[in-house]
Amino acid sequence: xxxxxxxxxxxxxxxxxxxxxxxxxxxxxxxxxxxxxxxxxxxxxxxxxxxxxxxxxxxxxxxxxxxxxxxxxxxxxxxxxxxxxxxxxxxxxxxxxxxxxxxxxxxxxxxxxxxxxxxxxxxxxxxxxx
Amino acid sequence: xxxxxxxxxxxxxxxxxxxxxxxxxxxxxxxxxxxxxxxxxxxxxxxxxxxxxxxxxxxxxxxxxxxxxxxxxxxxxxxxxxxxxxxxxxxxxxxxxxxxxxxxxxxxxxxxxxxxxxxxxxxxxxxxxxxxxxxxxxxxxxxxxxxxxxxxxxxxxxxxxxxxxxxxxxxxxxxxxxxxxxxxxxxxxxxxxxxxxxxxxxxxxxxxxxxxxxxxxxxxxxxxxxxxxxxxxxxxxxxxxxxxxxxxxxxxxxxxxxxxxxxxxxxxxxxxxxxxxxxxxxxxxxxxxxxxxxxxxxxxxxxxxxxxxxxxxxxxxxxxxxxxxxxxxxxxxxxxxxxxxxxxxxxxxxxxxxxxxxxxxxxxxxxxxxxxxxxxxxxxxxxxxxxxxxxxxxxxxxxxxxxxxxxxxxxxxxxxxxxxxxxxxxxxxxxxxxxxxxxxxxxxxxxxxxxxxxxxxxxxxxxxxxxxxxxxxxxxxxxxxxxxxxxxxxxxxxxxxxxxxxxxxxxxxxxxxxxxxxxxxxxxxxxxxxxxxxxxxxxxxxxxxxxxxxxxxxxxxxxxxxxxxxxxxxxxxxxxxxxxxxxxxxxxxxxxxxxxx
Numbered sequence: 001x002x003x004x005x006x007x008x009x010x011x012x013x014x015x016x017x018x019x020x021x022x023x024x025x026x027x028x029x030x031x032x033x034x035x036x037x038x039x040x041x042x043x044x045x046x047x048x049x050x051x052x053x054x055x056x057x058x059x060x061x062x063x064x065x066x067x068x069x070x071x072x073x074x075x076x077x078x079x080x081x082x083x084x085x086x087x088x089x090x091x092x093x094x095x096x097x098x099x100x101x102x103x104x105x106x107x108x109x110x111x112x113x114x115x116x117x118x119x120x121x122x123x124x125x126x127x128x129x130x
Numbered sequence: 131x132x133x134x135x136x137x138x139x140x141x142x143x144x145x146x147x148x149x150x151x152x153x154x155x156x157x158x159x160x161x162x163x164x165x166x167x168x169x170x171x172x173x174x175x176x177x178x179x180x181x182x183x184x185x186x187x188x189x190x191x192x193x194x195x196x197x198x199x200x201x202x203x204x205x206x207x208x209x210x211x212x213x214x215x216x217x218x219x220x221x222x223x224x225x226x227x228x229x230x231x232x233x234x235x236x237x238x239x240x241x242x243x244x245x246x247x248x249x250x251x252x253x254x255x256x257x258x259x260x261x262x263x264x265x266x267x268x269x270x271x272x273x274x275x276x277x278x279x280x281x282x283x284x285x286x287x288x289x290x291x292x293x294x295x296x297x298x299x300x301x302x303x304x305x306x307x308x309x310x311x312x313x314x315x316x317x318x319x320x321x322x323x324x325x326x327x328x329x330x331x332x333x334x335x336x337x338x339x340x341x342x343x344x345x346x347x348x349x350x351x352x353x354x355x356x357x358x359x360x361x362x363x364x365x366x367x368x369x370x371x372x373x374x375x376x377x378x379x380x381x382x383x384x385x386x387x388x389x390x391x392x393x394x395x396x397x398x399x400x401x402x403x404x405x406x407x408x409x410x411x412x413x414x415x416x417x418x419x420x421x422x423x424x425x426x427x428x429x430x431x432x433x434x435x436x437x438x439x440x441x442x443x444x445x446x447x448x449x450x451x452x453x454x455x456x457x458x459x460x461x462x463x464x465x466x467x468x469x470x471x472x473x474x475x476x477x478x479x480x481x482x483x484x485x486x487x488x489x490x491x492x493x494x495x496x497x498x499x500x501x502x503x504x505x506x507x508x509x510x511x512x513x514x515x516x517x518x519x520x521x522x523x524x525x526x527x528x529x530x531x532x533x534x535x536x537x538x539x540x541x542x543x544x545x546x547x548x549x550x551x552x553x554x555x556x557x558x559x560x561x562x563x564x565x566x567x568x569x570x571x572x573x574x575x576x577x578x579x580x581x582x583x584x585x586x587x588x589x590x591x592x593x594x595x596x597x598x599x600x601x602x603x604x605x606x607x608x609x610x611x612x613x614x615x616x617x618x619x620x621x622x623x624x625x626x627x628x629x630x631x632x633x634x635x636x637x638x639x640x641x642x643x644x645x646x647x648x649x650x651x652x653x654x655x656x657x658x659x660x661x662x663x664x665x666x667x668x669x670x671x672x673x674x675x676x677x678x679x680x681x682x683x684x685x686x687x688x689x690x691x692x693x694x695x696x697x698x699x700x701x702x703x704x705x706x707x708x709x710x711x712x713x714x715x716x717x718x719x720x721x722x723x724x725x726x727x
Contacts, residue, residue, distance in 0.1 A: 069135065
């Protein structure tokens with residue numbers, strides 16, 4: 001290990017390391033961020049939810065969007081897997097069905113970035129208790 | 131590099147490790163590997179989460195699921211359910227003691243709601259044995275900024291402006307302390323971290339050192355730069371092996387990265403830190419006694435002045451601060467003195483860590499803003515009194531503090547308010563007592579501790595405390611008179627006024643505060659020869675209520691001295707001449723037929 005020689009070096013090093021614990025710091029305050037939940041039950045995984053989740057995690061970071069991607073259990077829309085639920089700050093969650101990578105890309109570009117609604121939204125058919 | 135989607139934070143504090151959290155960590159790692167998730171899920175050992183009551187703790191990131199009481203064999207289920215299928219393991223979730231509901235998100239737990247974590251900011255969030263994680267969370271940036279952009283005078287002014295006061299007990303303004311040490315001429319000067327946490331039940335310093343050792347190292351280096359010292363010493367008790375191990379790792383890593391040693395960050399400033407071990411004497415928390423112990427002398431205090439700032443370690447100017455005080459320093463520089471001083475009350479800024487213990491639902495380590503009330507701490511964060519009993523008193527400040535009662539519950543907690551009500555902040559122990567606790571016995575218990583820990587150098591403390599203890603013993607045996615109570619108070623005041631160091635000056639506090647707040651209980655012992663809480667064995671006797679006794683023989687079978695007689699289905703009788711008053715009969719009786727008189 002070479003020694004850190006200056007404050008500038010230290011800051012550079014911090015920037016490199018930050019992503020390692022960013023997830024932990026973000027989760028302290030999820031409300032102010034975009035939250036994406038990917039349904040990862042057996043049905044979801046079989047339809048490719050895992051790849052979609054990886055895609056979302058990587059792309060959101062690449063495109064500099066402050067978001068938290070979590071996995072959740074079956075949301076009950078097994079016919080439309082993979083499904084994801086997107087919650088923009090201070091808005092009601094919206095569920096999208098049949099999300100493949102291309103669809104995920106659309107969701108990031110349109111709904112997450114601009115708030116524009118897309119095809120494929122599943123109307124919420126139950127109430128949740130939190 | 132692996133891009134982790136999920137982090138599993140496993141508590142690696144002493145408390146959780148005692149319940150096999152290191153085994154749990156290994157099992158989680160193994161399960162993750164077997165399921166091929168090692169590039170997706172990161173398992174991390176962290177410092178203490180504070181919720182020690184229900185350890186071991188596992189926190190899942192990013193969904194904040196907070197698992198409690200997790201056993202090593204639960205690892206497979208957590209990985210299979212939570213990590214793979216995204217389903218929470220309900221049986222391991224925290225259950226709210228009042229609402230009896232599962233709470234999954236730690237941010238919704240009453241225990242965490244009112245907390246503001248500054249000194250404990252990294253405990254339970256990062257791996258204390260990995261400097262990279264500390265660097266990622268602004269680590270050593272405060273030191274970098276101070277060295278590159280500030281003169282020592284400017285940096286000291288920041289600490290003065292923050293209003294930070296010593297967290298070890300006395301509450302002396304930290305910035306002022308640094309300014310005095312800065313102003314004294316001498317070479318070499320020393321920076322000493324007091325990690326001799328002696329209050330029974332208090333463990334915040336240990337948790338900080340175990341969970342975030344780098345923050346203390348960074349603060350000590352800043353302290354060194356401010357007062358012109360290039361050598362730091364941490365006086366830590368040898369009975370904190372895990373804290374020592376992690377400190378050693380942290381010092382090694384900091385040296386490797388050039389954050390300790392010569393020419394730190396190219397500033398020309400040199401600073402290095404060594405450890406000194408203490409044998410665990412309460413009096414060595416007093417700074418002069420601590421310094422003598424480090425010098426290899428007996429751990430006895432000396433008269434101040436000279437203060438350590440003038441003549442401390444090896445006769446040289448020395449600045450001593452406590453672990454928790456140091457843990458606040460980097461944040462003050464990163465976020466600003468103004469930010470820090472916006473938290474708290476007029477004269478006590480920032481937060482304070484308390485170790486909640488006693489008859490309370492959520493035992494653990496909490497950090498709350500100064501000015502919060504005891505009621506909020508005990509009933510909201512602490513979840514109220516165990517078993518639905520009635521609150522009686524709370525002892526703050528450990529053996530040097532006093533008992534506060536119902537009438538103090540709504541006063542804001544800060545250094546000055548606690549002193550005014552006859553107690554003190556101390557290092558932040560908080561022991562809650564319920565209606566079953568006898569206050570005379572409580573005072574006696576604390577006196578036992580101070581008698582044992584008195585170094586014996588000055589007579590008021592050595593002899594006086596012993597006499598105090600004897601008087602209390604007499605009271606609990608019903609052999610005292612009202613005159614003894616007056617003598618007790620007089621002696622307590624003399625000890626307070628004439629002892630050499632903080633130990634003796636505060637040791638009568640439990641006696642004085644219980645005399646003030648629970649005088650009627652003392653009188654009951656003296657005049658009526660009874661103990662209202664049924665704790666003092668010499669003043670009570672167990673008897674069987676004939677109307678309630680069904681003759682089940684449960685009491686007789688469980689009596690360790692066989693002093694209960696009676697046939698099956700007949701009323702039983704306790705032989706008072708043999709009874710040792712252990713209370714086993716009362717505990718076993720299902721018909722409330724045993725009573726204390």
